Amino acid sequence: MTTDAITKIETDGLNLFYGEKKALDAISIAMPEHQVTALIGPSGCGKSTFLRSLNRMNDLIAGVRIDGNVFIDGTNIYLKNVDVVELRKHVGMIFQKSNPFPKSIYENVAYGPRINGESNKKALDDLVETSLQRAALWDEVKDDLKKSALALSGGQQQRLCIARALAVNPDILLMDEPASALDPIATAKIEELIYELKVNYTIVIVTHNMQQAARVSDYTAFFYLGQLIEFGETKKMFTTPEVKQTEDYITGRFG
Amino acid sequence: MQRHFDRDLDSLKENLARMGSLVDDQLDASCRSLFSGNIDLATVVIDGDAAINEMDNRIEKQCQSLLALNQPVAVDLRLLMAILKINRDLERMGDIAVNIAERTAALAPHREFVRSTRLEEMASIALIMVREALDAFINTYPPLATRVLESDDIVDTLNRNVFYRMVRAMQNDHRLIEACSHILILSRHLERLADHATNIAEDVIFLVEAKVVKHQTSIRPTGVTGE
Numbered sequence: 430m431t432t433d434a435i436t437k438i439e440t441d442g443l444n445l446f447y448g449e450k451k452a453l454d455a456i457s458i459a460m461p462e463h464q465v466t467a468l469i470g471p472s473g474c475g476k477s478t479f480l481r482s483l484n485r486m487n488d489l490i491a492g493v494r495i496d497g498n499v500f501i502d503g504t505n506i507y508l509k510n511v512d513v514v515e516l517r518k519h520v521g522m523i524f525q526k527s528n529p530f531p532k533s534i535y536e537n538v539a540y541g542p543r544i545n546g547e548s549n550k551k552a553l554d555d556l557v558e559t560s561l562q563r564a565a566l567w568d569e570v571k572d573d574l575k576k577s578a579l580a581l582s583g584g585q586q587q588r589l590c591i592a593r594a595l596a597v598n599p600d601i602l603l604m605d606e607p608a609s610a611l612d613p614i615a616t617a618k619i620e621e622l623i624y625e626l627k628v629n630y631t632i633v634i635v636t637h638n639m640q641q642a643a644r645v646s647d648y649t650a651f652f653y654l655g656q657l658i659e660f661g662e663t664k665k666m667f668t669t670p671e672v673k674q675t676e677d678y679i680t681g682r683f684g
Numbered sequence: 685m686q687r688h689f690d691r692d693l694d695s696l697k698e699n700l701a702r703m704g705s706l707v708d709d710q711l712d713a714s715c716r717s718l719f720s721g722n723i724d725l726a727t728v729v730i731d732g733d734a735a736i737n738e739m740d741n742r743i744e745k746q747c748q749s750l751l752a753l754n755q756p757v758a759v760d761l762r763l764l765m766a767i768l769k770i771n772r773d774l775e776r777m778g779d780i781a782v783n784i785a786e787r788t789a790a791l792a793p794h795r796e797f798v799r800s801t802r803l804e805e806m807a808s809i810a811l812i813m814v815r816e817a818l819d820a821f822i823n824t825y826p827p828l829a830t831r832v833l834e835s836d837d838i839v840d841t842l843n844r845n846v847f848y849r850m851v852r853a854m855q856n857d858h859r860l861i862e863a864c865s866h867i868l869i870l871s872r873h874l875e876r877l878a879d880h881a882t883n884i885a886e887d888v889i890f891l892v893e894a895k896v897v898k899h900q901t902s903i904r905p906t907g908v909t910g911e
Contacts, residue, residue, distance in 0.1 A: 621688065624688045643752060643755070644689075644755075663753065664752075664753065667749075667752040667753055668749060668752045
């Protein structure tokens, strides 16, 4: 963790409204490259809304209005000329509930690259293998790639979804409570995986589990009522937070 | 599954071993300065304490982060608790080294008298206890820790012996009162040094066997025998 890390994602005065309701209030934050940033806060604090604004998933929701800026690698992703499909290739997303396609393991991972025009069998094979390896699933499924993805355990399905996201070669991964539906062993595997993935990717993770935020992240952002209350190194946030509200939340005194 | 937490714990253990080695060097040098009247060496010891204090802070901070970020349980929790306590004992032992060194100049003119006491014997046993306690931690080897616990009684007996001898010496020759007072305090420090080594040994047993053996003078861990 260095203070002079390169900023990968930056928001500047980001406001988001659901109709009349202001869900995000002037969020300005700079998330460093190749680090894990955890977004924490009580339900309804805006952390998932904020996460979804980083790859314009909120565009799909009726009545949402956004102002302010979101920069990825210095480019404002809300400019009119930005290709959202292209954006989402760079900014992959993993959801709380694993959502594999009802296809084979192989096809799940190969799906994205195929859509993007890759048809060479050898190239696809390599992509599938590399992606599954990076998602720490290869050893468990390599002999049975034709098996239905739906036959995998919950933890394996979630790692398959991570492999599927990696196959289109993103450089940012957004994770919305990726382990909340998993047992402790599967959760530990996902957490270790996140730790390993940050070497190659910038990761932003929403979690309700503060201990998980402490374990996996380098930086933590605490949201409350749509505002960013505190952002800083996780080590500092969890030992000597600067804002009383942060301390009260992470020690379980409110929220 | 290798946990990244394990890598952090390894780094912490390495730092504690480094701290132990620093303190061991300081104690060794302070005793040599005392028994040989080497004031220059004593100065080196006094200056060397800053490095120990710095390491003390670093280890404590590392423990704080690991506790806050990983919520350790069972053997991981015992390890962090043991390291926090051992670190504190080591820091106090570093202070004892400084105190011994600080008395070198005052006792330099009384070297022969100092040698006539059993202080050197005490120091040598206490230093062995310190080394064995640290080795027991580094190698997670409780039998060595048990041996340290057993040696503590010897140092206590020597401390009492030094006390009575100093009282007698002061009664016989009031010119020795100042030297004897220094020796009494040194004897007390060496006895405390052995106590700190004993604490570390108890922490090693707590770490490996999850048994609390402190404050139980007649109870020693079962299944563990001295070599």
